Structures are given as C-alpha cells and as structure tokens.
Amino acid sequence: MVNVAINGYGTIGKRVADAVAAQDDMHVVGVTKTKPDFEAKLAIEKGYDLYAAIPEKQDDFKSAGVNIVGTIHDLLKRADIVVDCSPGGIGAENKPMYEKAGVKAIFEGGEKHDVAGFSFNAMCNYDKAIGRDFVRVVSCNTTGICRVLHPLDKAFGVEKARVVLARRATDPADIKKGPINAIVPDPVKLPSHHGPDVQTVLPRINITTLAIKVPTTIMHLHMLNMKLKNTPEPDDVRDILGKAPRIRFVRASDGITSTASVIELGRDLCRPRYDLWENCIWEDSISINDGELYFFQAIHQESIVIPENVDAIRAMMTLEKDAQKSIQKTNKAMGIA
Numbered sequence: 001m002v003n004v005a006i007n008g009y010g011t012i013g014k015r016v017a018d019a020v021a022a023q024d025d026m027h028v029v030g031v032t033k034t035k036p037d038f039e040a041k042l043a044i045e046k047g048y049d050l051y052a053a054i055p056e057k058q059d060d061f062k063s064a065g066v067n068i069v070g071t072i073h074d075l076l077k078r079a080d081i082v083v084d085c086s087p088g089g090i091g092a093e094n095k096p097m098y099e100k101a102g103v104k105a106i107f108e109g110g111e112k113h114d115v116a117g118f119s120f121n122a123m124c125n126y127d128k129a130i131g132r133d134f135v136r137v138v139s140c141n142t143t144g145i146c147r148v149l150h151p152l153d154k155a156f157g158v159e160k161a162r163v164v165l166a167r168r169a170t171d172p173a174d175i176k177k178g179p180i181n182a183i184v185p186d187p188v189k190l191p192s193h194h195g196p197d198v199q200t201v202l203p204r205i206n207i208t209t210l211a212i213k214v215p216t217t218i219m220h221l222h223m224l225n226m227k228l229k230n231t232p233e234p235d236d237v238r239d240i241l242g243k244a245p246r247i248r249f250v251r252a253s254d255g256i257t258s259t260a261s262v263i264e265l266g267r268d269l270c271r272p273r274y275d276l277w278e279n280c281i282w283e284d285s286i287s288i289n290d291g292e293l294y295f296f297q298a299i300h301q302e303s304i305v306i307p308e309n310v311d312a313i314r315a316m317m318t319l320e321k322d323a324q325k326s327i328q329k330t331n332k333a334m335g336i337a
Ligand code: NAD
Pocket: 007, 008, 009, 010, 011, 012, 013, 032, 033, 034, 035, 053, 054, 085, 086, 087, 088, 089, 090, 108, 109, 110, 111, 138, 139, 140, 171, 301, 302, 305
C-alpha cells in the first residue's frame, strides 16, 4: 500500500484525495491546508489527517479549534509520494522540501514543464513515468487535447492539428477572477501556450492553438480541426474515439446542446461534485469537411486531470507497469465507464 500525501487541499487537491482513497493499492496519509476554513473542517470529517501547509501558521488551526496532526514536514515523513496541488508556481518553490525529505512528487499543470522535466498523460506516456521521482500532470486543456490527439494520430496520422479553446474565466468557487463580462483573446499574440504544452507530452505532433477567455465558470469548450495523413470517414473517427478510455460521447440530438447540459448530465449521473472526468465529445459534431476532421469537445476543468494523477502515482511507484491496466483500475474505482 503506497502512502500518498496531498499538499494543497483546494479544487484539485480534494478531488485527488478522494480518487486516491477510492483505490485499493494506495492510501491518503494526510492532506494540508493553509488555513482552518470549512474545507479543513470537512477534510477531518471525511477522515483525512490534516496538517498545516505552512508551519508558521499552525497556531491559527489551534486557535480555531481545528485539530491538526502536525505540519507538512511531519506529513512528508509518513509519505512515499506527495501530490503538490498548491497554486501554480508554488509547486516549484516546494520542490526542494520534497527533495530534502526524499519523497517522490507529482506537480500539476500550473507548474512549468521544467519543474519535473517530464510531463504526463496516462494514455500517451505512462511507460516513461515508471519509477520516476518527479512528474508533472499536464493541465486540464492539455489533458483534453492529448487524449484525442494520441489515438487519432495512431490510427490516421495527424499531419496538422489546430485547436481553438474557449476557456472558462475561472472556477465556480472563485470570486477573485470573476465575474467578467467580456470575451478576451488569451493571449492576443498567437499561438497560445497550449500547443507547446501538448508537445511536452506528444513532441512529434504539429499543433497550433488559439484561446479566448469567456464569461462562464463551468467548463472549457474546444473546437478541433485536424489534417490527417489518411482521411477517414466520420464513423471511423467515432470508432477510434469510442474505444479510447476517458472519452464520453454526448449528442445534440439528445438535447445536449451546450456546456450547461453537459454539466446537467454530470449532476444526473450523481457524480461527486458533478465531476466529469472524461472528455465530452459531441458525437454528432464529428465531420470531415474538405478532407479535414472537425469536432467539438467540452472539458470539465476541475476534474479531468484527477484520474491522470492516480495513474501517475501508480507508474512512479511501479505498482503497475501496464498503462491500460492502470487506466482500467483507476476508472473502475472512480466509476468511469
Ligand atoms: P486552488 O486555489 O483551488 O487550490 C490550491 C490550494 O493550495 C488552496 O487550498 C490553497 O490554500 C493551497 N495553498 C496555497 N499555498 C500553499 C502552499 N504554499 N503549500 C500548500 N498549499 C498551498 O487551486 P487549484 O485550482 O486546485 O490548482 C492547483 C494546481 O492544479 C495548479 O497548478 C493549477 O494550475 C492546476 N490545475 C487547476 C485546474 C483548475 O481548473 N482548477 C485544472 C487543472 C490543473
């Protein structure tokens, strides 16, 4: 049983904790919070051992009557591996602490590739993560793009990919970056960083990305266009994507006509926090036009990277050497069909 610590129990951290707790080959030894807020209290109610992320702030927990077991340094002594889910950029600052403690670490997509020197997606490069000490799980958008590019490239050869991303402005619980009433080219200067980030996982893919930020909090929407070496029929594409793990087809013909109804689907599936861990691809958008492939997909930014974190732990701890077996095991434990 591998002992996993979660440093930063926020949007991603609390979901990673629950996904790890659902597995039978790994265990959550503790989670950290910077302050004794409702999330800290709920973490204890759920049965997680709570630690202070910032040792100088441990007295705040005591004053608020919130029981902590110790500080991040105590937690690292109990852990085989830590998943750093702190805000982007803090993970790189935390890395020397993990090195000193001799603990393996996973970083999230808000960190630069260099933080680990290896960027991960379970479908694309699980094998290369086996036994590694440091791995970065790529961001929500990069994960969503890698999951479709990889099987399509294997089946038909991707000559050129172009992706336009309509990005949610911020997460639903965040009141600092929203609401906005604007459509923001993000960035104005092309291309956006997403294409180069995809290439940290799939270096041979020729891809250009453009992004806009839109006034919504629930999901991203991707518009994908690919020139393929062997032009398929739409049914061939459906077949390949339908067989790939962590992809769910939705249909406008079923009334799923926007990200709002995709999220409603998540609610009706009674998913925890209405999480949609899969790429939600509009099956009826898959088209071949002038020899090129087009389709739409919705990406639930808060949850799509969660199963990838579980697989990264399994690879780094050499719990499973076969990518497909790990993906299936993670999916089964989390309830991903
Ligand atoms: P968040 O702000 O929701 O949560 C971060 C947590 O870390 C908070 O609880 C915060 O109090 C805590 N924290 C702050 N300083 C800390 C420190 N020094 N040590 C430990 N914890 C500290 O952020 P998030 O959305 O969960 O993002 C975490 C990482 O995941 C980032 O790299 C982000 O880019 C990436 N990510 C986020 C999303 C998303 O849509 N939210 C999607 C994919 C990847």
